[in-house]
Amino acid sequence: MDFNDTAAEAEYRATVRAWLEANADEYREPPATPWKLDEFIARSKAWQAKKFAAGYTGITWPKAFGGQGLGPMQSIIYGQEEGRFHAPSGLYSIGLGMCIPTVFTHGNPEVAARYVPKALVGDEVWCQLFSEPAAGSDLAGIRTKAVKDGDDWIIDGQKVWTSFAHASDYGIVVCRTDPSKPKHKGLTMFIVDMKAPGMEVRGIKQMSGGSDFNEVFFNNVRVPDAWRLGAEGDGWKVALTTLMHERLAVGGKPKHAPGYATLMKLAKGVEAPNGGPAIEAGDVRQRIAQSYINDEGIKLTQLRALSALSKGEMPGPEQSISKVVVAKTMQEMAAFALDLAGGDGFVTEGADPELDKLQGSYLWSAGLRIAGGTDEILRNIIAERVLGLPGDLRPDKDKPFNAAA
Amino acid sequence: MNFDFSDDAKALGDQAKKLFADKAGTSAARKAMAKDAPAFDAALWAEIAALGWTAARVPEAHGGLGMSAEESCMLAEAAGGSLACVPLVSTLLATEALLMAGNEAQQAKYFPGIADGSCIAVVAWNEPGSANPQALSVSAEANTLNGVKAPVADLAGAQLAIVAAAGADGPSLWLVDLAAAKVETLETMDLVRRHGRLTLNGVAAEPLGSSADYQLWLDRAAVILAYEAIGTATSAMAMTVEYAKTRVAFGQTIGRYQGVKHKCADMYIKIELARAHALHGIAMISSNGAELRQAAAAARVASLDAASFCGEEAVQLHGGIGFTWESDCQFYYRRARTLSAALGGRGWWADRLVRALELRNRAAA
Incomplete structure (x- = not known):
């Protein structure tokens, strides 16, 4: 058992890394202040064009549609390496990740020929x-x-x-x-x-x-x-x-979201209700452990999937647990950490950067539990598709749409 | 990347699950509940030994097959899933200790018997009045041990005990020939796996490695036990899912109701989180990796959570029938407590996990 790349993967990673070192220099650090929308779009377009020219777009797509015709591991390796930088990402993730593959799979060939290349180079979003x-x-x-x-x-x-x-x-x-x-x-x-x-x-x-x-x-x-x-x-x-x-794009904890490490850091500087640093309190340590188990458990579950892909196999159904665990863990951890900080955790004005992040994370997690499949729908999917339980009763399923209640 | 069991280990796991499906399982467990039932299924034990499972992890030089920790974990999962009434997991834990910490003479003395199944080895870790694996009252002096170990799983019928005891430089492991010790039976919440009380009154013992070896063994044992717990949790889930597919209430199978199916999904989520950490644990055992401490502790906590949750919700989702003596649900419900008592409970391991993270952070700072 090992976490090493195969020889071919290592070679691809080295090539990608060298290219990023030479081309992503301006994105080594996050922007001092977040980009405004116009600048974000302009930077995204410039970065996408650069990637396109170097052959790092449409990595898994067929060559006939301008892709590189490579496997999922290459795409994942590129993502991991680019993730070490702070290049503008996200503008194309839905378009190129979901829309355009649908266009070239189901659209008529002339239409695909017109739209796919412009999307890939980043001209059209x-x-x-x-x-x-x-x-x-x-x-x-x-x-x-x-x-x-x-x-x-x-x-x-x-x-x-x-x-x-x-x-x-x-x-x-x-x-x-x-x-x-x-x-x-x-x-x-x-x-x-x-x-x-x-x-x-x-x-x-x-x-x-x-x-x-x-x-x-x-x-x-x-x-x-x-x-x-x-x-x-x-x-x-x-x-x-x-x-x-x-499916493959569904990630773990958002990259910069606070996790168990944030809670550990915070708990060192806060006094426990019974005195002494909170990090020594049993309930705090239990919560840190649970946070680690959930977040790192999802990361490790994703490594199981990568391992399968690397061997040319299909990932197992365990991937389906990712979002339902990550979103709720984010919410519970943020609430616990903010409560631990007492009144300071509640005040937004002049909040220190860690608390500010936790406040943001607490608010955002409420949306994350809904986006891309609610906790409830995801549990239905696990129960029905993985465990084989019967589907929910859906009285409208076979009725004409305009006749259903 | 290869973050998965080897094909050989998977094949052994499949073989073990198949044999246990035939010869162990809940109906065998029910027979083992009888007051006059033997301490374990001797015929099944002989078959296991003949198949080489007790020899799997023993080095070839000592009559074993020299397999990896992956095989031990696959066997533990199969045993846990079938509730098999054999001292297999105890022997796997003892084998790991002897493998890591035993000197040449100790290995030569005990491994051949372990490998051929004639020497049943158990782990005596628990003590009355304590739940902290670092604070032991059984003490070692001049190669003799004094004190009481209880409850000890699979004690009756065993020949060798690996005993955790306090020594001059911290707790460590000791080898005790059980012929010389006082062994009594001890009733526990688990009606299937037999436990005992081991009284050591100046009993001769050989030191087995250092206190550092003891710490490392705790981690490795936690990973093996995590797989046992994962096996048990998975069987409780499978039994419940099957029931939810057939039991009808309010005109439809209860598995259609979200109140039921979401609990089944939560069983699966907890099991898969435990599997991820347990697999990380094996990867760290195989590579002597620096993250073993945190991986083992996370695997232990997550697997205990999975076993408890699956055991409890199995009864709940079966409803009244699940609470009867005749239902098999009680096996999983009770076994969850056995697993928790096997090597320090959830709280102790959660604390050990955070301690490992703190050490790592200090080293990185």
């Missing part, structure tokens, strides 16, 4: 328009409708929780095209021009105070039938393949 106000956990409950009009479709409705919609040129959208069919059967996926007449993007202000997502309104937005992805009525199947591309 893509977003994913799936969730709706009434279609969150129950994603197939989509109400945004697309109606055929000659060779076009007219889209009306509303999407929500769309990342980077305001910075995107195009998106992929799932619409209801046949409300007389059962909910999973009447959906179709399309490409949409985010700048088209009738599109309106509004930022959502989250309870954490930030604005990382958008609402997107469609008012008679026209898309050509050539932009359809997959057959009419196959939108659900196509969406599942899109979401499959997300």
